Amino acid sequence: MLYSIIMAGGSGTRFWPMSRELFPKQFLAFDGNDSLLAQTVDRILPLIPEERIAIVVGPTHSSETKRILQRMNQGDGRQCRLVVEPRSLNTLPAISVAALQIEHEDPEGIVAVMSSDHMISPQDHFLALIQHAAHIAETEKVLVTFGIPPHRPETGFGYLELGESLPSFSTGLFSASRVKQFVEKPDRETAERFLRNGTHLWNSGMFVFGLKTYFEELALYQPELSASLNDVRKAIGTPGERKAFDLFYRHSPSLSIDYGLMEHSKRVWSLSGPINWKDVGSWSALDDISPRDAHGNILRGNAIVIDSENSIIHADKRVVATVGIRDLIVVDTDDATLICHKDQAQKVREVVSHLKEKNAVEALEHRTTHRPWGQYTILDSGSQYKIKIVTVNPCSRLSLQMHLHRSEHWVIIAGAAKVTLGIEEIILHTNQSIDIPKSTKHRIGNPGKIPLVFIEVQNGEYLEEDDIIRFHDDYRRIEDSQEPFHADRAGGSTA
Amino acid sequence: MLYSIIMAGGSGTRFWPMSRELFPKQFLAFDGNDSLLAQTVDRILPLIPEERIAIVVGPTHSSETKRILQRMNQGDGRQCRLVVEPRSLNTLPAISVAALQIEHEDPEGIVAVMSSDHMISPQDHFLALIQHAAHIAETEKVLVTFGIPPHRPETGFGYLELGESLPSFSTGLFSASRVKQFVEKPDRETAERFLRNGTHLWNSGMFVFGLKTYFEELALYQPELSASLNDVRKAIGTPGERKAFDLFYRHSPSLSIDYGLMEHSKRVWSLSGPINWKDVGSWSALDDISPRDAHGNILRGNAIVIDSENSIIHADKRVVATVGIRDLIVVDTDDATLICHKDQAQKVREVVSHLKEKNAVEALEHRTTHRPWGQYTILDSGSQYKIKIVTVNPCSRLSLQMHLHRSEHWVIIAGAAKVTLGIEEIILHTNQSIDIPKSTKHRIGNPGKIPLVFIEVQNGEYLEEDDIIRFHDDYRRIEDSQEPFHADRAGGSTA
Numbered sequence: 001m002l003y004s005i006i007m008a009g010g011s012g013t014r015f016w017p018m019s020r021e022l023f024p025k026q027f028l029a030f031d032g033n034d035s036l037l038a039q040t041v042d043r044i045l046p047l048i049p050e051e052r053i054a055i056v057v058g059p060t061h062s063s064e065t066k067r068i069l070q071r072m073n074q075g076d077g078r079q080c081r082l083v084v085e086p087r088s089l090n091t092l093p094a095i096s097v098a099a100l101q102i103e104h105e106d107p108e109g110i111v112a113v114m115s116s117d118h119m120i121s122p123q124d125h126f127l128a129l130i131q132h133a134a135h136i137a138e139t140e141k142v143l144v145t146f147g148i149p150p151h152r153p154e155t156g157f158g159y160l161e162l163g164e165s166l167p168s169f170s171t172g173l174f175s176a177s178r179v180k181q182f183v184e185k186p187d188r189e190t191a192e193r194f195l196r197n198g199t200h201l202w203n204s205g206m207f208v209f210g211l212k213t214y215f216e217e218l219a220l221y222q223p224e225l226s227a228s229l230n231d232v233r234k235a236i237g238t239p240g241e242r243k244a245f246d247l248f249y250r251h252s253p254s255l256s257i258d259y260g261l262m263e264h265s266k267r268v269w270s271l272s273g274p275i276n277w278k279d280v281g282s283w284s285a286l287d288d289i290s291p292r293d294a295h296g297n298i299l300r301g302n303a304i305v306i307d308s309e310n311s312i313i314h315a316d317k318r319v320v321a322t323v324g325i326r327d328l329i330v331v332d333t334d335d336a337t338l339i340c341h342k343d344q345a346q347k348v349r350e351v352v353s354h355l356k357e358k359n360a361v362e363a364l365e366h367r368t369t370h371r372p373w374g375q376y377t378i379l380d381s382g383s384q385y386k387i388k389i390v391t392v393n394p395c396s397r398l399s400l401q402m403h404l405h406r407s408e409h410w411v412i413i414a415g416a417a418k419v420t421l422g423i424e425e426i427i428l429h430t431n432q433s434i435d436i437p438k439s440t441k442h443r444i445g446n447p448g449k450i451p452l453v454f455i456e457v458q459n460g461e462y463l464e465e466d467d468i469i470r471f472h473d474d475y476r477r478i479e480d481s482q483e484p485f486h487a488d489r490a491g492g493s494t495a
Numbered sequence: 496m497l498y499s500i501i502m503a504g505g506s507g508t509r510f511w512p513m514s515r516e517l518f519p520k521q522f523l524a525f526d527g528n529d530s531l532l533a534q535t536v537d538r539i540l541p542l543i544p545e546e547r548i549a550i551v552v553g554p555t556h557s558s559e560t561k562r563i564l565q566r567m568n569q570g571d572g573r574q575c576r577l578v579v580e581p582r583s584l585n586t587l588p589a590i591s592v593a594a595l596q597i598e599h600e601d602p603e604g605i606v607a608v609m610s611s612d613h614m615i616s617p618q619d620h621f622l623a624l625i626q627h628a629a630h631i632a633e634t635e636k637v638l639v640t641f642g643i644p645p646h647r648p649e650t651g652f653g654y655l656e657l658g659e660s661l662p663s664f665s666t667g668l669f670s671a672s673r674v675k676q677f678v679e680k681p682d683r684e685t686a687e688r689f690l691r692n693g694t695h696l697w698n699s700g701m702f703v704f705g706l707k708t709y710f711e712e713l714a715l716y717q718p719e720l721s722a723s724l725n726d727v728r729k730a731i732g733t734p735g736e737r738k739a740f741d742l743f744y745r746h747s748p749s750l751s752i753d754y755g756l757m758e759h760s761k762r763v764w765s766l767s768g769p770i771n772w773k774d775v776g777s778w779s780a781l782d783d784i785s786p787r788d789a790h791g792n793i794l795r796g797n798a799i800v801i802d803s804e805n806s807i808i809h810a811d812k813r814v815v816a817t818v819g820i821r822d823l824i825v826v827d828t829d830d831a832t833l834i835c836h837k838d839q840a841q842k843v844r845e846v847v848s849h850l851k852e853k854n855a856v857e858a859l860e861h862r863t864t865h866r867p868w869g870q871y872t873i874l875d876s877g878s879q880y881k882i883k884i885v886t887v888n889p890c891s892r893l894s895l896q897m898h899l900h901r902s903e904h905w906v907i908i909a910g911a912a913k914v915t916l917g918i919e920e921i922i923l924h925t926n927q928s929i930d931i932p933k934s935t936k937h938r939i940g941n942p943g944k945i946p947l948v949f950i951e952v953q954n955g956e957y958l959e960e961d962d963i964i965r966f967h968d969d970y971r972r973i974e975d976s977q978e979p980f981h982a983d984r985a986g987g988s989t990a
Contacts, residue, residue, distance in 0.1 A: 304846050304849050307842065318830055319512070319830065322833075325835070337816070339818070340816075340818035379882060380874050380884060382948075411954070457928075
C-alpha cells in the first residue's frame with residue numbers, strides 16, 4: 001500500500017514579508033490559486049487518499065494547516081494525518097517519526113516523501129513517476145530518489161551523481177540508474193561542469209521507499225537514532241506514547257535525510273523523466289513560475305509601473321508605484337514592504353533576523369490572523385487601545401470568554417450576531433453596537449448564512465491576546481496545552 | 496517699507512506619495528522640522544513682520560496654510576495676509592494681484608518675492624542680501640534678481656547671463672551686475688559651457704522691486720494685463736472688489752514673471768553672494784539637503800537597510816526593508832509606496848497622472864486629514880462602513896451637524912468628550928461609547944486640557960464627507976462658499 005509523508009516545516013524567513021514565522025511559505029499561494037501545501041496534497045490525491053497522507057508540521061503551524069486541509073475537505077470525512085513536531089529537527093527525525101506511525105498500521109507500507117514547497121507538472125507524469133518508483137521500491141528493496149536534469153548551473157541545490165544505468169527498470173517515460181553519490185551544493189565552476197557533463201542531476205528532495213528498507217538502512221548507518229526510534233516504536237498505541245515521543249524529540253540529533261542516510265546507503269536508485277519541478281526557494285524563484293508582461297515584469301495587485309523592467313511587484317490593496325527600476329523584487333503587505341535586488345533574494349533572511357533582534361511583530365505574524373471561526377485584522381493600536389475588524393464564518397462562534405484588563409466595544413457592520421453578555425443573549429444586526437465591560441463573560445457568534453463582520457475597539461491597560469479566560473470553546477482551545485502533538489486528524493473537532 | 500510676497504502654489508505631484516493634490520510640497524517637512532512654508536516665513540521674519548507678508552495659495556490649500564501659520568503664531572496677534580487665488584495662473588498674475596493689495600496700503604512699498612520651496616542658509620547672509628537688494632531697488636528703480644553661481648551643469652533651472660558689473664553697488668559680501676538676458680533651461684552641453692565660462696548664474700526665482708518700478712515695466716511689456724489690473728486696482732476697497740478679482744482671474748493669461756516681464760525688461764539687475772540656495776524640486780533634491788549614513792543612504796522612519804547604497808528611504812511607521820539596492824528613492828506612506836530610480840525622479844508626475852485617470856484618492860489626499868479642530872485618519876473602509884480615528888484639540892469642537900445617509904458610533908479612547916445628541920448633552924470619558932443615529936443633530940467637542948481621541952465607525956449606504964448638514968460651526972464653514980478669496984487674515988476667526 002502506498003503512503004505519503006509531506007514535509008511542511010518552514011520558518012517563514014525567505015518569503016518575508018508575505019511569509020512570517022507563524023505563516024510560512026507552504027501557506028502562501030504564489031500563482032493566485034491554492035497554497036503550496038494544498039497544491040502538494042491535491043497533486044498526490046489521485047494516487048494516495050487522505051487517510052494515507054501524513055503531514056509533518058511545527059507546533060505553531062498546526063491550526064493553519066488544519067484550516068487549509070479543512071477547506072480542501074469535500075465533506076466526505078476523509079482527513080489527512082497531522083504529525084505535529086514539538087520542535088523542528090530537520091528531515092531525518094521528522095520522516096522517521098511519521099514513518100513509525102505508518103508502520104504501526106502497515107509494516108509493509110511504501111512511502112512517498114514530498115516537500116510542500118515544490119511546484120510540479122504535469123500531474124499525470126508525476127503520478128506515473130511515483131507509481132513506477134513505488135513498484136521499484138517494493139520489488140527491489142531500494143531507496144528511490146528523483147533526479148532533475150539541470151538546465152542552469154544552479155549552486156543552490158544538491159546533486160545526484162548517476163552510476164550504472166538500469167534499462168530494465170526504465171520505461172518510455174522514465175529512466176532508472178543507480179546513484180553513485182550524493183553531492184552537496186557545488187560552487188559555480190563545479191555546477192557548470194555538471195551541466196556540461198550530464199552526469200549529475202539535481203536532487204529534487206523527494207523519495208520513495210518501503211518502510212522495511214528505510215528502517216534497515218537507518219539501523220545500519222544511524223544505529224543510535226535507530227535505537228531511540230525503537231523505544232518510540234514499542235510505545236506507539238500505549239499510554240506511554242506521548243512521553244516516548246517527547247523523549248525522542250528531546251534527545252534526537254538534527255539531521256537531514258540526505259546527510260544522515262542517503263549519502264551512506266548503497267541501495268539508492270534514481271528515477272528521472274519529463275516533469276517540470278520547481279523548488280520555490282526564494283522570491284527570485286517567481287521568475288520561473290509566474291507570467292510576465294511585455295517588459296518582463298511580474299505584477300500583482302495595485303501596481304503602477306513606469307519605465308520598469310524585469311521586476312517582480314507583489315502589491316496588495318495599497319498602491320505600489322515604481323519608476324525606472326529593473327531587476328528588483330518589491331513585496332508590499334499591510335505592515336511591511338520589501339525592496340530587494342533579484343540577485344540578493346537569499347539575504348531576505350537577514351531582514352527577518354534584524355526584526356527578530358528588535359522583537360518586532362513583523363517577523364512573527366501578519367496583521368490578519370486566522371482562527372478556526374474566521375479571522376481578524378488589527379487596524380490600529382496605541383498605548384491604551386486596539387482596533388480590529390473581525391469576520392466570523394456562518395454557523396461559527398468564538399469561545400465564551402472574559403478579559404480582566406480590557407473592555408470591548410463591538411459595532412456590527414455586516415451580517416447578524418448572537419451575543420452572550422453575562423446571562424443575557426442578544427441578537428444584533430448591522431449598525432447596532434454593544435459594550436462588553438471588563439471581567440464580564442461574553443461570546444459572539446454568527447447564527448446566519450453570510451459572514452458576520454464587526455469592529456472591535458478594545459480599551460485597557462493590557463491588550464495582548466493572552467488576557468483571555470475561556471469557559472467554553474467549540475474548538476477545544478481550553479485544553480490546547482494538553483493536546484497530543486503527534487497524531488491529530490485534521491478537520492476534526494479540534495480544527 | 497519692505498514687504499514680502501511668498502508664492503505657495505504647488506500641485507503635489509513631484510513629491511508624491513508624501514505630497515498630494517491637497518497637501519503639496521510646501522506643507523512637507525523634509526528635514527524633520529518645520530514645513531518648507533513655515534521655514535520660508537521664519538527666514539524672512541526678522542526683516543519683515545507678519546502683517547507685511549502676503550502668501551499666495553490655491554483655494555484647496557488655504558485651510559492647511561492657515562493651520563501652519565496659526566501654529567507659528569506666538570499669540571501676539573500678528574498675522575500674515577493670505578491671497579487665495581480662485582485658480583492657478585502661474586507667477587505673473589499671482590504676484591501682480593498680491594502687489595496690488597500691498598500697493599493699496601503703501602504705493603511706495605518695496606517687495607521681496609520668495610518661493611515657498613527653497614531652502615536657504617545662512618539666514619544672516621540671506622537677510623543682508625534682501626536688505627541690500629531692497630536698497631538698490633528703491634534707489635535705482637530696478638528689478639533685482641538673485642543669481643546663484645552654478646556648481647554642476649544643471650539642466651533643470653533657468654540661467655541669468657550677466658552683463659556689466661556694478662562695483663559701486665557691490666559690497667564685501669555681494670556683487671551686483673546688470674542682467675544681459677534670461678536664459679531658459681539649457682541642454683546638457685550648454686549647461687556645461689555655462690559652468691566653464693562663469694558668465695551665467697542660476698536664476699533663483701526670487702525678486703526684489705519697488706511697486707512703482709514693477710507696475711511701470713508691466714505696463715510697458717504686458718499692456719493688456721496691466722489694463723485688466725487697473726480695473727482691479729480701482730475696485731479694491733469697494734463693494735465691487737470681489738467681482739473685479741473674479742473677472743481678472745477668469746480672463747488673465749497664464750504667464751510666468753520670467754517670461755512675461757523679466758526677459759523683456761531693461762532694468763533687471765542681479766545680486767549674488769555667499770548663500771546656500773536649494774530648490775527642493777524633486778525627490779532627488781534630498782541628496783543635497785539631508786545627512787547620509789556611511790553607505791550614502793538617507794534614512795528616515797522604520798527602515799531596515801541591508802547591502803544598500805546611495806538610496807533615499809523615507810519610511811514612516813510601517814517597516815521598509817531594502818536588500819541590495821542602490822540609487823533608489825523609496826517613499827512609504829499609509830496608503831502608497833513609491834520606488835523610483837534617482838535619475839527618473841521627474842517621472843513621479845506620471846504616477847500621479849495614472850492615479851488621476853483612475854480617480855484614485857491616493858493622488859488627491861492622505862489618509863490623515865487636518866481640520867481646524869484637529870485631525871482624522873481613515874483606518875479602513877468597505878462598501879457600507881468607514882472607520883476613523885479622530886483627534887480633537889483641547890477647547891475645540893466640531894460643527895453641530897447631521898448626516899442623512901449614515902449613522903456613527905463613537906468610542907472614546909483618550910481624553911474627555913462633550914457630546915450633543917439631539918437636545919441632550921453628555922460628558923463621555925475613556926472607554927465610554929455612544930451611537931449617533933441617522934438624521935440626528937450631533938456635535939462632539941473637547942472641553943478638556945489634553946487631546947480627545949475617539950474611534951468613529953460609520954455605517955450607511957453613502958459615506959462621503961459631503962453628506963453633512965452643518966447647523967453651527969466655530970470655524971464658519973457653513974459660509975465657506977461665500978468666503979472672500981482675496982484677502983484673508985490667517986489665524987483669525989475663519990481658521
